[in-house]
Amino acid sequence: MSLRPVATLDARKEKDALFTALGNHRRRYVLYACNQAGGATTLSDVAEQVAAWEYDKPIEELTSTERKRVYTSIQQHHLSKLEDADLLDRVGNELVATERAKNLDIYLEVVPSKTIPWPLYYLGLAMVGAASITFAHIGWFPEALSVTVVGILFAIAISLSAVVHRYDSQRLHFGSTEIPPEIGD
Numbered sequence: 001m002s003l004r005p006v007a008t009l010d011a012r013k014e015k016d017a018l019f020t021a022l023g024n025h026r027r028r029y030v031l032y033a034c035n036q037a038g039g040a041t042t043l044s045d046v047a048e049q050v051a052a053w054e055y056d057k058p059i060e061e062l063t064s065t066e067r068k069r070v071y072t073s074i075q076q077h078h079l080s081k082l083e084d085a086d087l088l089d090r091v092g093n094e095l096v097a098t099e100r101a102k103n104l105d106i107y108l109e110v111v112p113s114k115t116i117p118w119p120l121y122y123l124g125l126a127m128v129g130a131a132s133i134t135f136a137h138i139g140w141f142p143e144a145l146s147v148t149v150v151g152i153l154f155a156i157a158i159s160l161s162a163v164v165h166r167y168d169s170q171r172l173h174f175g176s177t178e179i180p181p182e183i184g185d
Helices: 006-022 025-037 043-055 064-084 118-137 147-170
Strands: 088-091 094-097
Touching: 006 025, 006 064, 025 043, 025 064, 025 088, 025 094, 043 064, 043 094, 064 088, 118 147
Parallel strands: none
Antiparallel strands: 088 094
């Protein structure tokens, strides 16, 4: 007898399907291209755009072999996984991103290799701020740096960090720029 509720197993299966779907760059590109289309688009158009990104060339310069290779791969291997994860609907040759895909916004934080995750950054900032305010309060800083001044400097640091974080988060939305973030980095 299983001790886990059915809802938990269903949620885990749903999450596994989502991770499987997002675990391949070509499937992420398909989603990105569908989200950019803003409505229904064709498999041919999506395959051309994905091929252009993968081969790093304009659509007009793609060869028929490059187009066909990507088209066939998407059709035979990737669409079913995107449909299973409820990220894409296929009606004949038309593809439409589902509401789930439109709201995906990469909740899995993409962290470039030379940066630290935002939660860790904010934790460090909070620790530095708390230590600075404590040191100012017990008088370990010069008189010019009162608790009020340190508090104001800390508030400015948090505000600037929030602005940078907001900007960084905006560029990670599926379909928010011309190319997927993976290609731009």
